[in-house]
Amino acid sequence: MLKSGFAHLADLIDCSLSSRTNLAISAGKSNKIMNGKQSKLKKPKTLGTDSNSQSELTKKEINKFFRVLSQKDPEPKTELEYSNIYTLLVAVVLSAQATDVGVNKATKNLFQRVKSPTDMVNLGESKLIEFIKTIGLYRNKAKNIIALSHRLIEEFDGTVPNNRDDLESLPGVGRKTANVIMNVAFGEPAIAVDTHIFRVSNRTGLAPGKNTLDVERRLESNVPKGYRLHAHHWLILHGRYICKARKPECLTCPISDICRFEGKII
Numbered sequence: 001m002l003k004s005g006f007a008h009l010a011d012l013i014d015c016s017l018s019s020r021t022n023l024a025i026s027a028g029k030s031n032k033i034m035n036g037k038q039s040k041l042k043k044p045k046t047l048g049t050d051s052n053s054q055s056e057l058t059k060k061e062i063n064k065f066f067r068v069l070s071q072k073d074p075e076p077k078t079e080l081e082y083s084n085i086y087t088l089l090v091a092v093v094l095s096a097q098a099t100d101v102g103v104n105k106a107t108k109n110l111f112q113r114v115k116s117p118t119d120m121v122n123l124g125e126s127k128l129i130e131f132i133k134t135i136g137l138y139r140n141k142a143k144n145i146i147a148l149s150h151r152l153i154e155e156f157d158g159t160v161p162n163n164r165d166d167l168e169s170l171p172g173v174g175r176k177t178a179n180v181i182m183n184v185a186f187g188e189p190a191i192a193v194d195t196h197i198f199r200v201s202n203r204t205g206l207a208p209g210k211n212t213l214d215v216e217r218r219l220e221s222n223v224p225k226g227y228r229l230h231a232h233h234w235l236i237l238h239g240r241y242i243c244k245a246r247k248p249e250c251l252t253c254p255i256s257d258i259c260r261f262e263g264k265i266i
Contacts, residue, residue, distance in 0.1 A: 057205045057222075061258040065206060066227040068254045069234040076233035078184050080104065085160045085185045086152070087111050090120070090145055092180045093172050098135045106132045117149035117158050144172025162186045176212070179232075189228035191219050196239025197232070203243060205260030206235075 057065060079100040082088040087107070094103045110131040114120050120128070128142045135141065148170040152158055160181065161167055167178035179192035191197065193212040197219075201207040207218035223231045242249050250256050250264040 065255050092177050106135050117152040120149040147171035183232050191232045197235045200235050200239040200243050203261040
């Protein structure tokens, strides 16, 4: 009986220890889970320095923005080289994901031979490639340029149409290209939002937007009427030479005092 009593007492002690161990393990798991949840909840969201979350410029500041840029360059021009509206169209198509400098090097010899859609069709795709092979996506661009040249001959009597819908119906011509042609060739106050304009519009607070169409719409609404014709080139040139992607030159920026860019260096 005494032995049996000791055995019973040992069983009780084992059960007690086992229960405590299980509780400790469960508590440890719970703490890990809770800590994990807390970690997730506390993890901060990171926003890039070009985020469109900053405040927009006021109407007064927007007027100053363009007044200053217009004083520095009253009549800005495209840096693409061309001889007529058709060669401008070709140059703009080639400029997609390429620099104006690179396009100009390629078209210097090309435009000595080609000045019209008929000239381009007669040149042919394979010979065109030889002229533009230093430009990115040159094969696809050559194909589109030959195709759009055929379309211009067949449907538009060899001339470049002066409305956005007809321009966008051409192979290789999207909204941005169409807006450039409407602005440069036909004097329309259209704004083609490229990477430079998108960056400047968001950084400065001029026309924040999540995509190029958002920015275009905001610019159409925000840019004062008297500045709309040249706004496209002022913004491109400002983004290309001052408000650069990696190292913006805030110290020499003429509108740094009103710019909303949180990462500016002044």
